Amino acid sequence: MLSxxxxxxxxxxxxxxxxxxxxxxxxxxxxxxxILASWFGGxxxxxxxxxxxxxxxxxSGWQRPFVIADRxxxxxxxxxLFRRKDGRVLLFYKDGKTVPQWVTMVKHSDDGGKTFSxxxxxxxxxxxxxxxxxxxxIQLSDGSIAAPGSTExxxxxxxxxxxxxxxxxxxxxxxxxxxxxxxxxxxxxxSRHFAHxxxxxxxxGLIQPTLWESQSGHIHALMRSTSAAIFRSDSYDGGKTWCCxxxxxxPNNNSGFDLVKLEGxxxxxxxxxxxxxxxxxxxLMLSCSSDNGKTWEEIFxxxxxxxxxxxxxxxxxxxxxxxxxTWRRERIAFWHLKVSRL
Numbered sequence: 001m002l003s004x005x006x007x008x009x010x011x012x013x014x015x016x017x018x019x020x021x022x023x024x025x026x027x028x029x030x031x032x033x034x035i036l037a038s039w040f041g042g043x044x045x046x047x048x049x050x051x052x053x054x055x056x057x058x059x060s061g062w063q064r065p066f067v068i069a070d071r072x073x074x075x076x077x078x079x080x081l082f083r084r085k086d087g088r089v090l091l092f093y094k095d096g097k098t099v100p101q102w103v104t105m106v107k108h109s110d111d112g113g114k115t116f117s118x119x120x121x122x123x124x125x126x127x128x129x130x131x132x133x134x135x136x137x138i139q140l141s142d143g144s145i146a147a148p149g150s151t152e153x154x155x156x157x158x159x160x161x162x163x164x165x166x167x168x169x170x171x172x173x174x175x176x177x178x179x180x181x182x183x184x185x186x187x188x189x190x191s192r193h194f195a196h197x198x199x200x201x202x203x204x205g206l207i208q209p210t211l212w213e214s215q216s217g218h219i220h221a222l223m224r225s226t227s228a229a230i231f232r233s234d235s236y237d238g239g240k241t242w243c244c245x246x247x248x249x250x251p252n253n254n255s256g257f258d259l260v261k262l263e264g265x266x267x268x269x270x271x272x273x274x275x276x277x278x279x280x281x282x283x284l285m286l287s288c289s290s291d292n293g294k295t296w297e298e299i300f301x302x303x304x305x306x307x308x309x310x311x312x313x314x315x316x317x318x319x320x321x322x323x324x325x326t327w328r329r330e331r332i333a334f335w336h337l338k339v340s341r342l
Contacts, residue, residue: 001288001290001297001299001341001342002262002266002268002288002290002299002339002340002341002342003299003339003340003341003342004286004299004300004337004338004339004340005338005339005340006336006337006338007300007335007336007337007338008335008336008337009302009333009334009335010061010062010333010334010335010336011327011331011332011333011334012037012055012057012062012065012324012331012332012333012334013055013062013064013065013331013332014331017041017065017331018041018065019041019042019043019051019053020042020043020044021041021042021043021044021045021329021330022039022040022041022053022326022329022330022331022332023039023040023041023045023310023311023326023329024039024040024077024078024079024134024256024311024326025037025038025039025079025311025312025313025324025325025326025332026038026039026079026080026081026136026313026324027081027313027315027322027323027324027334028081028082028083028089028136028315029083029315029317029322030083030089030112030113031083031087031112032112034056034057034058034112035056035057035322035334036054036055036056036057036081036089036112036113037054037055037056037057037062037081037324037332037334038052038053038054038055038068038079038081038091038093039052039053039079039324039326039332040052040053040075040076040077040078040079040093041053041065042075045075045077046075046077046097046098047075048073048074048075048097049075050075050076050077051067051069051070051076052067052068052069052070052076052079052091052093053065053066053067053068054066054067054068054091054113056113057334062334068091068107068116069091069093069105069107069119071095074095074096074097075096075097076093076094076095077093077094077095077096077099077102078093078094078132078133078134079091079092079093080092080093080132080134080135080136080137081136082132082136082137082145082170084139084145084169084170085139085143086169087110087112088108088109088110088169089108089109089110089112089113090106090107090108090137090170091106091107091108091109091116092104092105092106092122092131092132092137092147093105093106094129096129098154099152100152100153100154101154102128102129103121103128103129104121104122104123104128104129104130104131104132105119105120105121105122106119106120106121106122106131106170107119107120108170122173123173127175129149129151130147130149130164130173130175131147131149131164131173132147132148132149133148133149133150133161133207133208133209134148134208134256134311135148135208135209135210135211135256135258135259135313136148136210136258136313136315137170138211138212138213140165140213140216140219140238141213141215141216141217142216142217142238143167144165144166144167144238145165145166145169145170146163146164146165146211146213146219146239147163147164147165147166147173148161148163148208148209148210148211148221149161149162149163149164149209150162150206150207150208150209150223151207152204152207157185157203157204158183158204158205159204159205159206159207159226160178160179160181160205160206160207161178161179161205161206161207161208161209161221161223161233161245162175162176162177162178162179163176163209163211163219163221163235163239163242164176165238165239176239176240176242177240177241177242179206179209179221179223179233179242179244179245180233180242180243180244180245181201181205181206181244181245182199182200182201182244183200183201183205184200184201184202184203185203186202186203186226197247198246198247198248198249199244199246199247200227200247201225201226201227201231201245201247202226202227202228203225203226203227203277204226205225205226206223206224206225206231206245207223207224208223208224208256209221209222209223209233210222210223210257210258210259211259212259212260212261212267213261214261214292217235217236217237217238218234218235218236219234219235219238219239220232220233220234220235220292220293221233221234221242222248222257222259222269222293223245224252224254224255224256224257225247225252225254226254226277227247227252227277228251228252228253228254228275228276228277228279229247229248229249229250229251229252229275230247230248230250230251230252230257230271231245231246231247231248232245232246232248232293233245233246248293250269250271250273250287250296251273251274251275251276252271252272252274252275253272253274253275253276253277253278253279253280253281254277254278254279255272255279255281255310255311256310256311256312257269257270257271257272257312258270258271258312258313258314259314260314260315260316260321262316262319262321262339263316263318264341265290265292266288266289266290267288267289267290267292267293268286268287268288268314268316268321269286269287269288269289269296270284270285270286270302270312270314270323270325271284271285271287271312272284272285272309272310273285273287273298281307281308281309281310282303282304282305282306282307282308282309283301283302283303283304283309284301284302284303284304284309284310284312284325285298285300285301285302286298286299286300286301286302286337287299300337302323302325302333302335303327307327307328308326308328308329309325309326309327309328309333310325310326311325311326312324312325313325319338319339319340320336320337320338321335321336321337321338321339322334322335322336322337323335323337
C-alpha cells in the first residue's frame with residue numbers, strides 16, 4: 001500500500017482575481033516540469049460571462065490567470081487538458097448556454113501552452129457534445145487516445161456515459177456505445193439514500209467517467225451517479241463493448257471525482273465520500289487501490305471543514321502526484337504529493 005511522505009498545498013490565485021466564482025479545474029504536466037491548470041470562471045456557473053481561464057506554474061510559482069477561451073454572452077464549461085506523447089497540448093472545453101446544448105471545442109498548443117490555436121469544434125458532423133465531459137483523456141497502450149464522455153438529455157431525466165477513441169492524435173474520433181445501465185426510475189420515491197443494489201442505478205443515471213487501462217485492451221471507468229454510490233463499467237476489447245455498469249460500494253454525492261493509475265499499477269481516487277444524492281461536497285479524500293479497484297483504502301484527507309471542495313483533477317509522474325480542485329467556488333487549490341510504497 002502507498003503512503004504519503006510529502007504534501008504541499010497552494011492556491012493558484014488568492015483574493016486578487018478577475019472573476020467572482022471558479023469551478024471545474026484540470027491540469028497537465030509539461031515536459032519541462034511546469035504545470036498548466038485551467039478552469040471556468042465568471043460571476044457564477046452558467047452565467048453568460050463565464051470563460052475558460054488558465055495559469056502556469058513555473059519554478060517561481062503560479063502566474064496570474066488569463067482567459068484562454070471565451071465567447072460573447074455564451075458560458076464556457078468544464079475544460080480538460082491532455083498532453084500527447086509528441087508534446088502537443090490539447091485543451092477541450094464545452095460551449096453552450098445549457099448542458100444539453102453543449103458543443104465540445106478544442107484548441108492545441110505546440111509550445112508548452114504559451115500560445116494556443118484558434119478553437120475548432122471537436123466533432124464537425126453529427127452529435128456535437130462528444131469528448132471529455134469533465135475528466136482527462138488517457139493514452140492507451142496501443143497509442144490511441146480515450147476520451148471519457150457523457151450526455152444529459154434535454155427534456156427527459158436520463159444521463160448516459162460513453163468513451164470516444166481517437167487513433168490519429170485527436171484529429172478524428174470514433175464513438176463508442178453507451179455503457180449499459182439497469183436504470184430504476186426514482187421519481188415515485190422520496191428517499192435520496194438509495195439501497196446499494198450493485199445491479200441497479202437509481203434515478204437519472206451516470207455521467208463524467210474517469211478512465212484507466214489495466215492491461216492492453218482492458219479499459220475501466222468509474223462514474224458519478226444519482227444512486228448515492230460510484231459505479232463502474234469494464235471493457236475487454238479496447239472500448240468496443242462495455243459490461244453493465246455496477247455499484248462498487250463507494251459513496252458518491254452526485255459530484256465529480258477523478259482517478260489516476262500510477263506507474264506501479266496502484267490507483268488513486270480523489271472524491272467526496274458522501275453517500276447521498278446531491279449531498280455535501282465535503283470532506284475531500286484520497287483513496288488507494290492495489291487490486292485494480294476491487295478494494296480501496298483511505299490514505300489522505302485534503303479538506304474536512306464545512307464548505308464546497310469538489311470537482312478534483314489528478315495526474316502523476318513517477319512518485320509525484322498533482323491535484324487541483326474547487327475550493328469554495330472562490331479559488332482553485334493545488335496539491336503536490338510524494339508517495340512511497342511500504
